[in-house]
Amino acid sequence: MSKFLTRSITVLLLIAASSVFAHQQKTAISTILFNPRTENIEVMHRFNLHDAEHAVRHIFGKNADIIGSTKTQRQFSEYVSKRFAMSQENGQAILLKSAGFEIDGKFFWVYQETAEPEQLDNLVISHNALRDLWPSQINTINVEGKGDLQTLTFEDSIELLKVEFDHH
Incomplete structure (x- = not known):
């Protein structure tokens, strides 16, 4: 599935889900x-812009402006990148590089990527963005393109989650 199609489906599902809530979602x-x-491996993080606005003021000071300042956008992107990590169960880190960020409607996107390792049986993932700020923050990850879709949810005290891949 193309990145655009994947994002479009994700956005549509989330727009439908977000109409149930008001203002700060505390979900990504x-x-x-x-x-x-x-x-x-392409990683796309989608935050509600309203949440990101509140977060940057807490993290970077009251003058932080995620809508009008490229500097604040870059800072938030780096903040997210530092709080998201992937490794293999054997401890081998999978290092991601920044592939940019953007505001798209009501959302702030952070992109990362890396070459897929030759042998990859599993991923151990940590996603703590905004969870240091708001304990109620829920970060959901969909893993696509390697077998069946797998969904991970980081909430409460969950720090690490693992997905495993079947080799046919």
Whole structure:
């Protein structure tokens, strides 16, 4: 599935879900996409812009402006990147590099990517963005493109979650 189509479906589902809530959602959705065309792992984090606005003022000071300041946008992107990590169960870290960030409607997106390791049986993931700020923050990750869709939910005291991949 293309990145655009994946994002479009995710956005539509989340718009439907977000109409149930008001203002701060304290939820974020990420997609880890195994792209067979590029042989890369592409990570797309989607935060509600309203949440990101509140967060940057807490983290970077009351003058932080995620809508009008590229500097604040970069700072938030780096903040997210530092609080998201993937490794293999054997401890081998999977290092991600920034692939940019953008505001798209009511959302702030942070993109990361890396080459897919040759042998990958599992991923151990940590996603603590905003959870240090708001204990009620829920970060959901969809893992796509490597077998069946798998969904992980980071909430309460959950620090690490693992997905395993079948080899046919």
